[in-house]
Amino acid sequence: MSAKQKxxxxxxKKNLKAGVAHSNEQKSFLSLSQFVLSAAxxxxxxxxRHSKIPYYEVEILDAQSRKQIxxxxxxxxxxxxxxxxxxxxxxxxxxxPSRIGLRQERITSIEGPFLRDTxxxxxxxxxxxxxxxxxxxxxxxxWTTVFLAEYTGPLLIYILFYVRVSxxxxxxxxxxxxxxxxxxxxxxxxxLHYLRYLLExxxxxxxxxxxxxxxxxxxxxxxxxxFTSWFxxxxxxxxxxxxxxxxxxxxxxLVAFLPCVIQQSLVMCTGRRAPIPCATxxx
Numbered sequence: 001m002s003a004k005q006k007x008x009x010x011x012x013k014k015n016l017k018a019g020v021a022h023s024n025e026q027k028s029f030l031s032l033s034q035f036v037l038s039a040a041x042x043x044x045x046x047x048x049r050h051s052k053i054p055y056y057e058v059e060i061l062d063a064q065s066r067k068q069i070x071x072x073x074x075x076x077x078x079x080x081x082x083x084x085x086x087x088x089x090x091x092x093x094x095x096x097p098s099r100i101g102l103r104q105e106r107i108t109s110i111e112g113p114f115l116r117d118t119x120x121x122x123x124x125x126x127x128x129x130x131x132x133x134x135x136x137x138x139x140x141x142x143w144t145t146v147f148l149a150e151y152t153g154p155l156l157i158y159i160l161f162y163v164r165v166s167x168x169x170x171x172x173x174x175x176x177x178x179x180x181x182x183x184x185x186x187x188x189x190x191x192l193h194y195l196r197y198l199l200e201x202x203x204x205x206x207x208x209x210x211x212x213x214x215x216x217x218x219x220x221x222x223x224x225x226x227f228t229s230w231f232x233x234x235x236x237x238x239x240x241x242x243x244x245x246x247x248x249x250x251x252x253x254l255v256a257f258l259p260c261v262i263q264q265s266l267v268m269c270t271g272r273r274a275p276i277p278c279a280t281x282x283x
Contacts, residue, residue: 082117140211154228
């Protein structure tokens with residue numbers, strides 16, 4: 001065999017070996033892909049797990065006797081204390097939400113400020129069982145009612161003394177006595193003062209807490225109504241005498257009064273509204 005023929009034979013053998021290697025690579029690739037596909041089919045589909053919400057159980061105890069009042073179960077973590085109070089009201093209808101005061105137990109005692117209604121349960125919870133102590137805040141009234149009662153009373157009481165209703169003064173003295181102009185001016189200033197308070201209560205003030213104990217309103221009304229009755233009786237009395245320094249004293253007092261009223265009205269209408277603080281057990 002010549003050298004040329006030997007070279008052709010060797011080249012043919014190399015081509016055969018390359019073809020066999022290429023076919024082996026294809027077979028191994030196909031077998032690997034089949035194995036991957038079969039493994040993917042055998043793998044079980046992922047299971048969707050639902051997230052569990054840790055509900056709380058709220059135990060309400062009496063702050064003095066520490067006896068259990070009720071238990072509120074399945075409370076959502078984002079529920080507020082106001083929601084808990086509504087649940088307590090459903091269990092105990094005699095305690096409406098604004099009358100319920102809730103505290104947490106401290107190391108020394110359970111004294112301290114009441115928890116705000118906007119606090120969520122998860123903020124006060126230490127474990128799955130939350131213990132809160134109940135205090136009866138007494139009969140509640142709204143802040144608007146409190147201020148309207150405190151300011152409407154002096155306005156009406158002073159007018160009753162000004163017109164000299166029968167039964168307060170002697171009828172003969174009331175009809176036959178001349179009234180000094182300062183008496184009319186005093187009535188005007190008094191009515192202007194309390195009308196401004198009433199308008200601010202209705203249209204200016206913004207209340208952050210909805211209720212306060214009824215006893216606070218009684219204290220405020222006793223002060224405003226009693227003090228008004230005291231000085232209105234003497235100013236509108238038939239035997240009332242004008243000021244010692246005459247018109248100078250009256251004009252000076254009027255000049256000091258009117259700018260103060262105007263300034264306070266402008267501040268309340270254009271200034272920042274200060275919210276009324278939250279109601280507590282104290283006055």
